[in-house]
Amino acid sequence: MSRLLAVDLAKSYRLLNHGPTVLVSCAAGERSNVMAAAWAMPLDFDPPKVAVVIDKATYSRELIEASGEFVLNVPCRAQAAEVLRAGGADGRRVDKFAHSGLSRLPSLRVGAPRVDGCIAYLECRVISEPENESRYDLFIGEVVAAEADAEVFADGHWRFDDDAKRSLHYIAGGAFFATGEAFEVEK
Amino acid sequence: MSRLLAVDLAKSYRLLNHGPTVLVSCAAGERSNVMAAAWAMPLDFDPPKVAVVIDKATYSRELIEASGEFVLNVPCRAQAAEVLRAGGADGRRVDKFAHSGLSRLPSLRVGAPRVDGCIAYLECRVISEPENESRYDLFIGEVVAAEADAEVFADGHWRFDDDAKRSLHYIAGGAFFATGEAFEVEK
Numbered sequence: 001m002s003r004l005l006a007v008d009l010a011k012s013y014r015l016l017n018h019g020p021t022v023l024v025s026c027a028a029g030e031r032s033n034v035m036a037a038a039w040a041m042p043l044d045f046d047p048p049k050v051a052v053v054i055d056k057a058t059y060s061r062e063l064i065e066a067s068g069e070f071v072l073n074v075p076c077r078a079q080a081a082e083v084l085r086a087g088g089a090d091g092r093r094v095d096k097f098a099h100s101g102l103s104r105l106p107s108l109r110v111g112a113p114r115v116d117g118c119i120a121y122l123e124c125r126v127i128s129e130p131e132n133e134s135r136y137d138l139f140i141g142e143v144v145a146a147e148a149d150a151e152v153f154a155d156g157h158w159r160f161d162d163d164a165k166r167s168l169h170y171i172a173g174g175a176f177f178a179t180g181e182a183f184e185v186e187k
Numbered sequence: 188m189s190r191l192l193a194v195d196l197a198k199s200y201r202l203l204n205h206g207p208t209v210l211v212s213c214a215a216g217e218r219s220n221v222m223a224a225a226w227a228m229p230l231d232f233d234p235p236k237v238a239v240v241i242d243k244a245t246y247s248r249e250l251i252e253a254s255g256e257f258v259l260n261v262p263c264r265a266q267a268a269e270v271l272r273a274g275g276a277d278g279r280r281v282d283k284f285a286h287s288g289l290s291r292l293p294s295l296r297v298g299a300p301r302v303d304g305c306i307a308y309l310e311c312r313v314i315s316e317p318e319n320e321s322r323y324d325l326f327i328g329e330v331v332a333a334e335a336d337a338e339v340f341a342d343g344h345w346r347f348d349d350d351a352k353r354s355l356h357y358i359a360g361g362a363f364f365a366t367g368e369a370f371e372v373e374k
Contacts, residue, residue, distance in 0.1 A: 018356035019206015180367025
């Protein structure tokens with residue numbers, strides 16, 4: 001099992017800064033769901049905020065509107081098939097966790113579950129912006145807790161030594177990019 | 188010189204779907220500027236929209252508010268040092284294009300220039316949302332023209348055969364990831 005370490009909230013934007021595809025997990029009462037989302041980004045440093053697109057037609061939308069919470073989970077290459085399945089089925093018809101082969105992990109600060117085996121977690125509370133939500137399907141969340149897999153994220157930096165733990169960038173169909181080579185340039 | 192081909196507007200989200208860092212270019216009258224932005228994402232398919240964070244303190248913000256236009260340029264690994272420089276200096280004090288070593292290229296549908304040598308371009312008109320702009324520095328744009336380098340994007344898909352033309356994912360300091368290996372999974 002991976003060892004999760006707390007990420008300083010003011011540095012939590014680093015978990016999303018490189019644009020990985022995420023899994024959005026949510027719950028309301030006994031109901032919970034997970035969906036894949038390529039359209040998510042940091043929105044502010046401190047207090048940290050994120051923006052994510054949650055389509056009106058989704059079951060996740062219903063649960064997030066009911067609970068005002070969600071988690072952005074950063075999945076890794078080893079989970080790509082599960083991410084693809086989580087991007088497909090309808091959570092009203094099937095248990096998306098079981099359908100995708102993903103397991104729930106309790107969160108630290110929100111009722112929504114996290115997705116086991118991911119390499120980073122941003123637990124979020126919705127900052128209500130009804131116009132954005134209805135007009136653009138755009139949700140804004142404040143990050144209230146963040147953790148990452150100590151093997152791949154430490155001291156505010158990703159270290160993708162293990163290819164199976166590289167983050168993902170969704171293209172279309174069943175196609176992804178893995179996060180690639182790290183390099184430095186000088187000004 | 189790269190050969191640019193039009194990208195079907197309804198497929199233009201594919202240029203940003205994998206979360207690359209972009210250069211935002213803009214102009215108002217004779218003044219123009221370019222800045223780096225890691226916080227940009229697609230917001231809708233058709234008509235295509237994008238969301239991008241433009242800080243209040245930036246010169247770009249002033250020009251985009253004056254003109255209601257911007258271009259999201261997708262730079263490549265060969266331009267990483269230029270992207271880093273474009274993320275630094277203040278456009279009110281220096282010509283950021285000259286400072287960064289970047290050149291202007293005329294756009295097709297907007298007055299803002301494009302950045303020469305990038306691998307994709309999304310020309311955008313601001314959809315005015317004053318609350319988002321003032322509260323979150325969040326700008327929403329409708330994509331009115333899109334082109335990509337035919338060598339790396341064709342038929343709606345990226346093909347990064349040339350490492351120098353891989354897109355970038357900014358981390359912090361002078362550190363980037365290149366977009367990595369493409370792979371397919373089955374449901």
